[in-house]
Amino acid sequence: MSRAGRGVLVLCIGNPDRGDDGAGPAVAKALEGRLPPEATLAVRSGDMLAMIEDWEGFYALVCLDAASGGGEPGRIHRIDLAEEDLPGDMAFLSSHAFGLGEGIALARTLDLAPPVIIVYAVEGRCFDGGTSLSEPVAAAVAPAAERIIAEVARLQEAEHHA
Template identity: 45%
Template sequence: MTGRVVVIGVGNPLRGDDGAGPAVVEALRGRVPEDIVLAVSDGEPGRMLELWRGADTAVVVEALHLRPARPGGLHTLTATEAASRGTGTASTHALGLGECLALAEALDLLPRKVVVHAVEVAAVELGTGLSDPVRSALPELIERTSASVLEAREGNHQRQPSGGAPLP
């Protein structure tokens, strides 16, 4: 165990509400401890696997395109729940977060804990800016993500003795 916590905002700010993940990461800069890795990804599985390599906890922030849609609706999912949604993401790439998590699990490359915070989207067409429902949900999404980061960090510190070496 490394104690490493990574936050990955998945999405593309040039595709409307798909920019919610990157917006959360930007909002967390200066708000979470400096040892927390903050990254933005387009969700391509190889890059995602590399970003969370060696992490004990990965907190992923993603946009979901569900039917029926409830734009601005928030969800917190485990890796298993997110993987079961497969093609339910509003990703602008061929494979979604669900497929990426399933691949990581098959390759035994998942961090010990994965938390996915997601917001349901209204639109992911080309164009910048979040829709009103997603923009309204952003403060709560940021708060949930921040709480997951702090919980993971505290949990990692509690598992290490005072000398800093991980417990067996």
């Protein structure tokens, strides 16, 4: 894709009323006021079709979502979709029928996906309605925010030298 982008979109996905699915909104809160002015921060509850419209025109998408993969709760995964696909054994939970993986695939098919997509997945333990973040996921919020801040700086540096 050779479309010129307008910067980096940081998209934090999740529902704060569904336990560890609230990782995205918690990380977004930790990022408020800490990203460069050229970066855009958005929080969405999981409607992937609406999110695809948000992505259009951006050079890069950094996405944070909670995932269930049977691994260690609170573990942060970084997936560069230029180098690998989303892991098949990791479920990106959505309250909608259309999840992150399907949204990215559709956006790519429609040529609406940014050229660069980096996904940060925080492994969760409990996604029950009416619960709060588990202790390991709550402990991962600050480190995830720090990694995203560094990622945005790296992406902006790369964009300026492209």
